[in-house]
Amino acid sequence: MTSETRAKMVAGAADLMSRRGVNATSVREVVRHTGTPRGSISHHFPGGKRQLIEDAIVFAGAQVSGPLRHLTSERGAMAGLRAFITLWKRTLEQTNYQAGCPILAVAVEEYVSDPSDQETAGAQAIQHHLLDLAQGIFADWQQILSNALKQEGLTAARARRLATLIVASVEGTVAMCRAARSAQPLEEVSHELELLLKSAIDKP
Known part of the structure; x- marks a missing residue:
């Protein structure tokens, strides 16, 4: 059982989480x-479902943070914003609005222990750990955007607040798009966020 199999299972778990929770x-x-x-589960994930979900969270976060970090460093905050929104729009459209953000799924669900879990502390301890991982991913996305905004001349405090607004707005709007089965909410939010960032960046 190769590392390729393990990677396939992690990506598959992230995909299912984005669709079903x-x-x-x-x-x-x-x-x-x-x-x-x-047998791949016990071989690659001796901790059971808990470990698989943890790895899927990290994988899903990196799928966003990698391109986002690259684009913001190469082309600035506005390009990063557009890339962040385009990624979720593409995900929604390619899955016929069945998939959202797996990190958000972790944040809003209470974890129920699985028989495969090798965890003595119980579901609550797993829940807290998963929430910590999700928070770390959100914080990473916020930091990338905040750093890009600071490079545009914004103060650290304003950059942090705007980065938080971007992540919160887009994550919430992805859920709205799934319910509406349309990308229109995301397009509307994208338009307003671009106006806000342009105003903040251009302000003398």
């Missing part, structure tokens, strides 16, 4: 969704 993403469903052997 955390608790509906069972070990069995991940195996079925990815076409991997059942």
Whole structure:
């Protein structure tokens, strides 16, 4: 069982989480969704579903933070904003509005222990750990955007507040798009966020 199999299962778990949430993403469903052997779970994830979900959170976060960090460093804050929004719009449209943000799914669900979990502290301890991971991902996205805004001349405090607004606005709007089965809410929020950033950046 190769590392390729492990990577496939992590990506598959992140995809299922974005569509169904955390608790509906069972070990069995991940195996079925990815076409991997059942024994892959115990081999690659000795901690069970808990470990698989943790790795999927980290994977999903990096799928956003990597391109976002690159674009903001190369082309500035506005390009980063557009890339952040385009990524979620593409995800929504390519999945027929079935997939949202797996990090948001972690943040809003209460984790239910799985029989495969190798965790003595129980579901509450796992829940707190998953929330910490989700918060770390959100904070990473905010920091990337905040750094880009500071490079545009904004104060650290204003850059931080605007970065928080961007992440919160887009994450919430992705949920609205799924409900509406339309990208229109995201397009409207994108327009207003661009106006806000342009005003903040251009302000003498």
